[in-house]
Amino acid sequence: MKNRGFYVDLVRMLGFLPRRTSYYKLAFLPKSALKKHPSGVRLNNERLEYLGDAVLDAIVADYLYTRFPEGDEGFMTKLRARIVKRKTLNFVAAKMEIPDLIMQIGSPGNKSKHLYGNALEALIGAIYIDRGYRAAKRFFIRKIMQKHIDLVQLVKKDPDYKSRIIEWAQKNRIEIVFESFDEHITGQKSPAFISTISLKGLPSGTGRGGSKKEAEQQAAKKALEHNQNL
Numbered sequence: 001m002k003n004r005g006f007y008v009d010l011v012r013m014l015g016f017l018p019r020r021t022s023y024y025k026l027a028f029l030p031k032s033a034l035k036k037h038p039s040g041v042r043l044n045n046e047r048l049e050y051l052g053d054a055v056l057d058a059i060v061a062d063y064l065y066t067r068f069p070e071g072d073e074g075f076m077t078k079l080r081a082r083i084v085k086r087k088t089l090n091f092v093a094a095k096m097e098i099p100d101l102i103m104q105i106g107s108p109g110n111k112s113k114h115l116y117g118n119a120l121e122a123l124i125g126a127i128y129i130d131r132g133y134r135a136a137k138r139f140f141i142r143k144i145m146q147k148h149i150d151l152v153q154l155v156k157k158d159p160d161y162k163s164r165i166i167e168w169a170q171k172n173r174i175e176i177v178f179e180s181f182d183e184h185i186t187g188q189k190s191p192a193f194i195s196t197i198s199l200k201g202l203p204s205g206t207g208r209g210g211s212k213k214e215a216e217q218q219a220a221k222k223a224l225e226h227n228q229n230l
Contacts, residue, residue, distance in 0.1 A: 052125030089117030
């Protein structure tokens, strides 16, 4: 990859033609490169990284909100954190051959892996400035989520039963509905909550708990036990 032109490699990675190549060159220039503009201003990707970090958070939140219509705030927040954590971004950046582009820009110094994830965030920032939010989101979905991130495995890492069954239902395009209500029992000050899960319109699990969240977890666990292939 290093023996081909930077522009050709960049277009191959992006999947579209950049309007301002200078943004992308800056995205692959870490602070450790110690480069300066002729005016004396230091050049590095820190500002683009800052912007890309914020844009990436918005894109992932947007993506998960659409992908998991039954997912609650806690589920989506935890899943987003797994996607954007430094270890994941470093891994994805290496798979995308971002280290080679960093080298092409002329930064053979610090080879710490965290620079790769930083450059990936800066790249998102560059796309956002160059082509806008929609282009940045499309790049994230096509070039990162679909190629390098196993969403099913990320969900499975969580013992959260509700997360697991929601992901399974989405993957298999099966309608899933949670219905919860409180149940007042004589002699108890606090109400108990009952939650049911329906798959394809059929009841698949019922759970009870001291909170709505606990009841939903128990219902999801029952549904998982009922459907052993989940």
